[in-house]
Amino acid sequence: MRTASEPLHDGDLARLRQLLAAAAGLVFDDSRRASLSAAVAERQRLTGIGDVAAYLDLVCDPAAPERQSLLDEVTIQETHFFRNPPQMRALRAEVLPELVRAARGRGRRLRIWSAGCSTGEEPYTVAMMLRELLPDLSGWDVRVLATDLSQTALRTARAGTYGERAVQLASPATRGRFLLPTDAGRHEVRRDVRELVRFAHHNLVLDPAPRESFDLILCRNVTIYFSRETTRALVRRLHGCLRDGGYLLLGHAETLWQINDDFRLVAVGGDNPAYVYQRPAPERRVRQAERRTAFRPPEPRAQPSQPPEPPPPAACPADTVRAVLADGRYEQAARLARRAADAEPMRPELHYLLGRSLVELGRDGEALPALRRAVYLEPVAGLAHFLLAGVLARCGDPSAAAREYRAAASTLGLDPLEAAAPELGGRSPHELAALCRQLEGQLAGSPRPGSPR
Numbered sequence: 001m002r003t004a005s006e007p008l009h010d011g012d013l014a015r016l017r018q019l020l021a022a023a024a025g026l027v028f029d030d031s032r033r034a035s036l037s038a039a040v041a042e043r044q045r046l047t048g049i050g051d052v053a054a055y056l057d058l059v060c061d062p063a064a065p066e067r068q069s070l071l072d073e074v075t076i077q078e079t080h081f082f083r084n085p086p087q088m089r090a091l092r093a094e095v096l097p098e099l100v101r102a103a104r105g106r107g108r109r110l111r112i113w114s115a116g117c118s119t120g121e122e123p124y125t126v127a128m129m130l131r132e133l134l135p136d137l138s139g140w141d142v143r144v145l146a147t148d149l150s151q152t153a154l155r156t157a158r159a160g161t162y163g164e165r166a167v168q169l170a171s172p173a174t175r176g177r178f179l180l181p182t183d184a185g186r187h188e189v190r191r192d193v194r195e196l197v198r199f200a201h202h203n204l205v206l207d208p209a210p211r212e213s214f215d216l217i218l219c220r221n222v223t224i225y226f227s228r229e230t231t232r233a234l235v236r237r238l239h240g241c242l243r244d245g246g247y248l249l250l251g252h253a254e255t256l257w258q259i260n261d262d263f264r265l266v267a268v269g270g271d272n273p274a275y276v277y278q279r280p281a282p283e284r285r286v287r288q289a290e291r292r293t294a295f296r297p298p299e300p301r302a303q304p305s306q307p308p309e310p311p312p313p314a315a316c317p318a319d320t321v322r323a324v325l326a327d328g329r330y331e332q333a334a335r336l337a338r339r340a341a342d343a344e345p346m347r348p349e350l351h352y353l354l355g356r357s358l359v360e361l362g363r364d365g366e367a368l369p370a371l372r373r374a375v376y377l378e379p380v381a382g383l384a385h386f387l388l389a390g391v392l393a394r395c396g397d398p399s400a401a402a403r404e405y406r407a408a409a410s411t412l413g414l415d416p417l418e419a420a421a422p423e424l425g426g427r428s429p430h431e432l433a434a435l436c437r438q439l440e441g442q443l444a445g446s447p448r449p450g451s452p453r
Ligand SMILES: C[S@@+](CC[C@H](N)C(=O)[O-])C[C@H]1O[C@@H](n2cnc3c(N)ncnc32)[C@H](O)[C@@H]1O
Pocket: 024, 025, 026, 075, 076, 077, 078, 079, 080, 083, 115, 116, 117, 118, 119, 122, 147, 148, 149, 150, 153, 202, 203, 204, 205, 206, 219, 220, 221, 222, 225, 251, 328
């Protein structure tokens, strides 16, 4: 039997990649070889199939239950309650109240879809906000559909009980109102929240979209694992099942730039806005057609799998942090990067990786000094300028953000190693530089991005 640390051979890896792309749209780049190999070794161990080729023959059969187990093993389920705080604030203060107002005139019906809900924290977060907004639901027809590819994630979601880490961003008031402490020191989502949410297995790439007209779709941190073509097709479908005026929320690092022009980008919230997409009402579509860019930086296309063990300390700490980041283990990446940057404070890439990990965790305030240090030590670090610009824009400093976008536009592509960086999300440094120039222009044109509504 192959052990978890033995990498798959090229031919087996190619076959596996093809299978995962066809079965779920998942794209794995070369940096995922070790974690994919470990995932397959784990499944081989559990099924008792010693031969890799025989295992791959088995999972190539679409009807084989083992195919689902493999998908469960390779998908990344990183999530938590109130993930992406600026976006959650925007949802609570503006987007949901607006949708509730509109629904009052439309039969008091609200439909929300958490597409790629993982272990359930995201749809439960939305359901908690709905309960706050609509304490008395009599006369209302409100449902949150929550779907995912992973059956193990859905089992956890349905159980509705979470550890401390998952709820760390929930305020004491939210905890008191919506979470019940269990004897085992965990947190159970209260029944009135749970009854708003229905979980279902659904493959966003292969299955038809639900036959609903949604007011809000959250599809956050899911398309980062897809090719651009797969994302385009998915976003077209999501657009088709949103009602006019309905909203689409992506992850903080996802963008519709060069993906879909049918949405308008809306900055919600005053000083520290979140950017959300809206399906315009028909009369606004023509007017909005010119608005074709998004403020979100792209995210690694790099891929999933949860290797049982973190990579051993490597000769190069930056490589270790990159591998952990690519696995979506952001907390661990931040810890490792901080330790490495403390040990070697003159290495700009360690500060950059620390900043990147913190941005992934939505901790912009902490990311700021790390990214500033990165560009101070390496003024031509295009990706660091780019990330810093996004953080500054979110922190409400548009003129500093514009300067950083300008610096990013003039430095991206200077470092030949950058061309293969997963942060580019499959784009060339040249394409990203063009986006930076656009963003700089937009920010320079408006002292502070405000809500266009
Ligand atoms: C990183 S989690 C995101 C969870 C949550 N949306 C959030 O942002 O916190 C990504 C989820 O996408 C799911 N996923 C990946 N490919 C999928 C597909 N083809 N169809 C449905 N879900 C998919 C994974 O199983 C995983 O639970």
